[in-house]
Amino acid sequence: MRLLTHNMLSSNIKGVVNGFPLRIEAEKVVEKTVEMNGDFLKKMFEKVDWKAFVDASRAMGYNELPEEADPSMLDSDEFLNNFHHALLELHLEEGALVCPETGRRFPVTKGIPNMLLHEDEV
Amino acid sequence: MDSLSLFCTGALLAGGLYWFVCVLGPAEQKGKRATDLSGGSISAEKVQDNYKQYWSFFRRPKEIEKAEKVPDFVDTFYNLVTDIYEWGWGQSFHFSPSIPGKSHRDATRLHEEMAVDLIQAKPGDRVLDVGCGVGGPMRAIAAHSRANVVGITINEYQVNRARLHNKKAGLDSLCEVVCGNFLSMPFPDNSFDGAYSIEATCHAPKLEEVYAEIFRVLKPGALYVSYEWVTTDKYRADDPEHVEVIQGIERGDALPGLRSYSDIAETARKVGFVVVKERDLAKPPAQPWWSRLKMGRIAYWRNHIVVTVLAALGIAPKGTVDVHEMLFKTADYLTRGGDSGIFSPMHMILCRKPLDTDDHAQT
Secondary structure: OEHHHHOOOOOOOOOOOOOOOOEEEEEEEEEOOOOOOHHHHHHHHHHOOHHHHHHHHHHOOOOOOOOOOOHHHHHOHHHHHHHHHHHHHEEEEEEEEEOOOOOOEEEEEOOEEEOOOOHHHO | OOHHHHHHHHHHHHHHHHHHHHHOOOOOOOOOOHHHOOEOOEOHHHHHHHHHHHHHHOOOHHHOOOHHHHHHHHHHHHHHHHHHHHHHOOOOOOOOOEOOOOOHHHHHHHHHHHHHHHHOOOOOOEEEEEOOOOOHHHHHHHHHHOOEEEEEEOOHHHHHHHHHHHHHOOOOOOEEEEEOEOOEOOOOOOOEEEEEEEOOHHHOOOHHHHHHHHHHHEEEEEEEEEEEEEEOOOOOOOOHHHHHHHHHHHHHOOOOOOEEHHHHHHHHHHOOOEEEEEEEOOOOOOEOOOHHHHHOHHHHHHHHHHHHHHHHOOOOOOOHHHHHHHHHHHHHHHHHHHHHOOEEEEEEEEEEOOOOOOHHHHO
16 A cells, blocks of 8 residues: 555544544555656645655655655655655555544555444444 | 377367367456456355355345345455456456447447546546456556546455556556445545546445445545446336346346436435436447347356366365356346346446535536
8 A cells, every 4th residue: 555545545433523644553564666757746746635644654664754845845856756755655565554533443454455344333 | 090190189179178268268368267266255165155145135136124234245246256257257347338340358448448538537636446346447547547546345355356457467556456335435525536436336225325425535526427237218117027137137246226227317416416427328329238248158158167167176166156157147137138228237427526515506
């Protein structure tokens, strides 16, 4: 599961008011190189919740992203590379995504988050 | 016959048999093999039991008492059939209008790419595939639009298959799969630039529930296209043969009650969508989507023999034969549904989530 996807996942347990973002518990992180596309990154920058993204990248062991970011930073190659790396090249293979309100763990196995709710959570 | 001609005849027969079973057989040459058929996440010895439970649950599709059990049984259904579908049909678990001169694969891909064009997916868009199966459409759509596709499916086995295929196709940078229930999706409100569902929402006991979820997770102004399984204007509920065919389709495809074509737009509007376009893609001038099923009769018989032999040898789980036979009978009902025109698997509806509450009045 890439951080691009994590940025779109939230806890949908009944009664939870704000299930985003899910906290990451990383057991196994894998890096997979992917060709960089500047236009794609610029489009994604507008859509990404930056704070959730930075916190998630730190949980995955990557500390190169700044706490805050604005579009002007996209002109810097270094920033663009780091953004690309964290967004698309870091994969959570094994671990869990944790609901910020209830602490319920959604397991991630073989890179796939299992977001199915139990009967009492619907 | 001397030994040379005996040998040649033997080799020819063996080659012919190999070609008939292994080359002509599978839907894809490097895809699922008959010797790898499994019950998905269900272990081999439990396949037959699970099949029996599934079959009795869907005895009366429109009268299912425990609607909340439907997702479990849809999950069971896909554990039972995913491997057989991949082996005999391909990675796209849906129908397409046949196109003269084009292969099934090409016709399928064109049908999928049309969904992209309808929702105007662009590179960098985040698009949701509701009920993504093993990801056949997802891969075609991501490749065609260069949008980022997130697929959701309830079946864990399918998620693993989808991921494998995405990697093999080199599309795992554009495609991601999540295991979840589309009646309660793990995405925040207003997050996707577009969404599509190809013959998947038919598994929801109430179409309104899945449409409401899709509406919720779409950004205002975003488009959603669905290819729905419906009974058409030719269907008569008081015609026992019509009822038999529809019930046969429902039972063999894990459907808790097929919707009438007129229900679709009504449901979309009910949850807040503006209906942009609606058309039954099966109607002429489109060529029959069911001709692929008809042509496959020889293939079904051959596959039936293969599966029976493999099950007898203990290579395929016991119960695979039952499942395959169920699919064979269901194919017959689907064909009858197509021939009589009472059923369509591709009633297309294109919807937009209004930009604001006034959008509705402006259109």
